[in-house]
């Protein structure tokens with residue numbers, strides 16, 4: 696198993712750029728990630744994943760509805776088998792992103808997934824540095840998968 700799964704909702708050009716930067720970062724580490732919209736991802740994708748990167752916007756002080764729909768569908772099918780799954784989270788928010796962060800962490804705590812680094816929160820007006828940070832995130836997670844750390 697050598698699978699890095701990237702699941703991100705991308706309702707805008709900026710969020711598409713961020714998702715692509717994460718995927719490019721993973722590719723630059725020599726791994727081809729599986730990149731899916733939350734609506735296209737299902738439990739079997741998660742069951743096959745060695746590590747997962749989740750990306751969400753903050754909407755109404757919570758994670759995106761798309762990511763919540765994903766969690767609702769995969770939670771019980773993955774609960775027993777994927778405890779300890781290595782994951783990272785990035786959030787694109789207009790404000791501080793805390794609502795999205797807390798809402799994802801509540802669910803991933805229930806799933807017993809392992810955040811390998813603190814959530815990357817990209818808040819306020821879009822900055823080119825956001826894509827650089829996402830590239831680094833993808834590269835780092837891919838390295839971990841390749842080296843078998845995760």
Ligand SMILES: Cc1cc2nc3c(=O)[nH]c(=O)nc-3n(C[C@H](O)[C@H](O)[C@H](O)COP(=O)(O)O)c2cc1C
Pocket residue numbers: 707708709710752753754755756757787788789790791792820821
């Ligand atoms: C319906 C809706 C609700 C939103 N609610 C929040 C929110 O509660 N907090 C926040 O920081 N941003 C909120 N936003 C802003 C989104 O996070 C932002 O549109 C997203 O990060 C995409 O950023 P971009 O405009 O740079 O592409 C909301 C956006 C929409 C469309």
